Amino acid sequence: MPELPEVEVVRAGLEPALTGATVTAVRIYDVRSLRRHDAPSEDFVDRMVGSTFETPRRRGKFLWVPVGSETALVVHLGMSGQVLLRDPDAPLDRLTRISLDITHPRHGALRVDFVDQRIFGSMAIDELVESGDVPGDRVPSQVRHIARDPMDDQFDDARFFARLAKRNTGIKRALLDQTLISGIGNIYADEALWAARIHYDQPTGTLSRPRAKTLLAEVRLVLGKALAEGGTSFDAQYLNVNGESGYFSHSLNAYGQQGEPCPRCGRPIVREQFMNRGSHFCAYCQRVRSTARPSRG
DNA sequence: CCGGACTCCTGGTTGC
DNA sequence: TGCAACCAGGAGTCCG
Numbered sequence: 001m002p003e004l005p006e007v008e009v010v011r012a013g014l015e016p017a018l019t020g021a022t023v024t025a026v027r028i029y030d031v032r033s034l035r036r037h038d039a040p041s042e043d044f045v046d047r048m049v050g051s052t053f054e055t056p057r058r059r060g061k062f063l064w065v066p067v068g069s070e071t072a073l074v075v076h077l078g079m080s081g082q083v084l085l086r087d088p089d090a091p092l093d094r095l096t097r098i099s100l101d102i103t104h105p106r107h108g109a110l111r112v113d114f115v116d117q118r119i120f121g122s123m124a125i126d127e128l129v130e131s132g133d134v135p136g137d138r139v140p141s142q143v144r145h146i147a148r149d150p151m152d153d154q155f156d157d158a159r160f161f162a163r164l165a166k167r168n169t170g171i172k173r174a175l176l177d178q179t180l181i182s183g184i185g186n187i188y189a190d191e192a193l194w195a196a197r198i199h200y201d202q203p204t205g206t207l208s209r210p211r212a213k214t215l216l217a218e219v220r221l222v223l224g225k226a227l228a229e230g231g232t233s234f235d236a237q238y239l240n241v242n243g244e245s246g247y248f249s250h251s252l253n254a255y256g257q258q259g260e261p262c263p264r265c266g267r268p269i270v271r272e273q274f275m276n277r278g279s280h281f282c283a284y285c286q287r288v289r290s291t292a293r294p295s296r297g
Numbered sequence: 298c299c300g301g302a303c304t305c306c307t308g309g310t311t312g313c
Numbered sequence: 314t315g316c317a318a319c320c321a322g323g324a325g326t327c328c329g
Contacts (some may be wrong), residue, residue, distance in 0.1 A: 095307090
């Protein structure tokens with residue numbers, strides 16, 4: 001489940017190889033990986049070949065590589081996507097969906113493989129549009145509705161708290177809403193909520209400002225820590241561009257820890273179904289607080 | 298605005 | 314050993 005740290009590891013890994021590189025050939029092995037490309041696969045191939053990449057960028061879980069000032073190659077890893085840098089003659093992974101041959105002025109010929117088991121991820125060519133908040137900042141049109149992520153210099157804490165307070169929903173649902181705050185998925189939502197001692201279904205309107213601040217701080221802490229450890233891998237589902245696993249799975253306190261003692265109080269971590277996914281939490285440390293909802297004006 | 302249901306999807310795991 | 318059922322969930326859409 002690639003979330004912000006995993007996508008950033010991929011972005012950073014691609015940066016030296018892609019920046020300034022030119023695409024020489026494209027092979028589509030599975031057109032379903034072009035679901036978000038709003039034209040036939042031939043269009044994707046025709047437009048990619050000859051394109052020169054600029055520095056890869058990221059917002060939340062979306063990654064894109066600008067090609068000139070008007071368009072970008074947008075990559076979303078979905079549940080199981082990987083972008084691997086390979087020697088041009090390296091054997092192809094069985095689940096490779098798209099392959100780009102590139103040539104870099106200093107590194108020479110390389111192959112960029114988009115590997116994706118479940119095909120929830122995708123590649124697409126998209127137009128760059130004004131992001132809307134910072135003048136001159138351009139993002140792919142597919143990314144425009146995605147909120148800035150909490151590691152973004154331009155993330156507006158005050159605006160986040162204000163929007164959060166107006167929501168009438170549970171806190172985990174809000175954390176997973178990429179239009180409110182991006183980059184957080186199931187793993188880091190559970191980890192941040194555990195760290196902040198907040199129940200996943202705590203109504204957003206009942207979170208005091210200090211507790212909301214604590215939560216955002218814990219979000220940043222867990223994302224930063226995971227990033228420093230190269231992301232979270234449970235198996236071969238997530239790898240960096242060199243095909244290596246991250247180590248953060250050894251640092252998880254709640255996610256996937258059902259039945260294990262809570263590292264804080266020793267009571268068992270439990271798992272419940274919520275939003276069609278698992279929620280892992282300590283039923284003692286993370287209880288719903290029945291604070292009166294502030295009256296709305 | 299909100300939440301639930303549904304869709305996309307397949308390989309690893311579990312169960313018989 | 315073989316096969317079917319089950320499970321993981323990011324993001325978009327649709328509907329009540």
